[in-house]
Amino acid sequence: MVKPQYELVESTLNxxxxxxxxxxxxxxxxxxxxxxxxxxxxxxxxxxLALNPDHSFYVVNQYRHGVNQMVWELPAGKADHPDxxxxxxxxxxxxxxxxxxxxxxxxxxxxxxxxxxxxxTIQCYLAYGLTQTHTHFDDDEFIEIDKWTMDDAIxxxxxxxxxxxxxxxxxxxxxxxxxxxxxxxxxKSK
Amino acid sequence: MVKPQYELVESTLNxxxxxxxxxxxxxxxxxxxxxxxxxxxxxxxxxxLALNPDHSFYVVNQYRHGVNQMVWELPAGKADHPDxxxxxxxxxxxxxxxxxxxxxxxxxxxxxxxxxxxxxTIQCYLAYGLTQTHTHFDDDEFIEIDKWTMDDAIxxxxxxxxxxxxxxxxxxxxxxxxxxxxxxxxxKSK
Numbered sequence: 001m002v003k004p005q006y007e008l009v010e011s012t013l014n015x016x017x018x019x020x021x022x023x024x025x026x027x028x029x030x031x032x033x034x035x036x037x038x039x040x041x042x043x044x045x046x047x048x049l050a051l052n053p054d055h056s057f058y059v060v061n062q063y064r065h066g067v068n069q070m071v072w073e074l075p076a077g078k079a080d081h082p083d084x085x086x087x088x089x090x091x092x093x094x095x096x097x098x099x100x101x102x103x104x105x106x107x108x109x110x111x112x113x114x115x116x117x118x119x120x121t122i123q124c125y126l127a128y129g130l131t132q133t134h135t136h137f138d139d140d141e142f143i144e145i146d147k148w149t150m151d152d153a154i155x156x157x158x159x160x161x162x163x164x165x166x167x168x169x170x171x172x173x174x175x176x177x178x179x180x181x182x183x184x185x186x187x188k189s190k
Numbered sequence: 191m192v193k194p195q196y197e198l199v200e201s202t203l204n205x206x207x208x209x210x211x212x213x214x215x216x217x218x219x220x221x222x223x224x225x226x227x228x229x230x231x232x233x234x235x236x237x238x239l240a241l242n243p244d245h246s247f248y249v250v251n252q253y254r255h256g257v258n259q260m261v262w263e264l265p266a267g268k269a270d271h272p273d274x275x276x277x278x279x280x281x282x283x284x285x286x287x288x289x290x291x292x293x294x295x296x297x298x299x300x301x302x303x304x305x306x307x308x309x310x311t312i313q314c315y316l317a318y319g320l321t322q323t324h325t326h327f328d329d330d331e332f333i334e335i336d337k338w339t340m341d342d343a344i345x346x347x348x349x350x351x352x353x354x355x356x357x358x359x360x361x362x363x364x365x366x367x368x369x370x371x372x373x374x375x376x377x378k379s380k
């Protein structure tokens with residue numbers, strides 16, 4: 001099948017910010033017309049579910065200015081170091097936020113937060129075989145760390161008190177993954 | 191417990207766009223310091239899983255310029271009519287995109303796409319008791335509609351071919367909801 005073609009024909013930078021750039025783009029559609037699309041450019045991100053042998057995992061609570069509230073999330077962060085892969089960024093974030101390093105890393109896929117107008121994608125990981133090290137917060141990071149069991153997390157996803165998108169998606173994917181992998185000895189061992 | 195206080199003390203509008211505004215904000219943190227935060231302002235959205243009696247549901251495929259690719263998603267859209275509630279917006283979107291109206295609507299909670307810097311939140315719904323009507327696409331909307339079974343959807347979430355965040359989160363939440371509601375007669379009946 002020939003895929004429909006959508007072609008960027010012109011892009012104007014309207015705003016160059018701290019975290020984001022905004023362009024107004026002219027895009028050719030398969031019907032031959034050109035439409036205007038506003039696009040927010042933001043670097044990629046990473047998100048990690050770091051699983052203990054008892055299937056509890058690390059979560060963090062912090063103020064999120066975009067939604068003007070305290071938000072419980074899985075550890076996550078920007079992949080904005082040009083010399084780091086996404087996996088290296090995930091390892092750095094997990095150690096910085098939770099003071100943990102992991103022996104095993106499983107790719108849990110990409111998460112698109114708001115694909116209509118936002119370029120950000122978040123690479124998700126399941127990490128296990130954990131060893132405690134030390135947290136390294138940035139000066140302006142004020143983070144409370146906790147551990148949740150899978151059952152508690154699912155309860156709070158279903159009662160709508162966990163609302164962070166990547167956190168809902170990755171917890172429920174890992175729960176599905178654990179249910180599908182009956183040979184869970186690997187997860188029980190460090 | 192006294193919640194930590196984060197107070198907006200100054201907000202400067204840097205960009206006024208078609209879909210989004212961007213401000214640079216000064217925010218007082220509980221440690222007494224003031225930090226600069228860039229914030230993208232975007233209207234709220236809605237997302238709907240419209241379930242048939244056989245537990246198949248509607249999905250749509252369209253070009254998403256933010257991530258420059260075709261994306262499979264649950265029906266969704268902006269809640270940008272000032273005289274419409276979120277539920278009314280969801281009913282409108284479902285009929286426009288899928289040509290379907292639903293008798294029953296269940297609140298499936300809020301989804302935060304990228305809370306650190308983006309104001310958008312998406313209200314999620316499970317809709318059932320469906321009746322076919324007519325689609326009403328916007329002039330610049332080119333949407334392919336399909337129906338997926340829950341099993342197929344979960345397979346493609348787990349093999350990482352479904353990557354849209356709200357779609358992953360809402361499908362897995364509804365799957366959990368269906369597993370928890372053993373009296374599914376209500377879902378089997380129109």
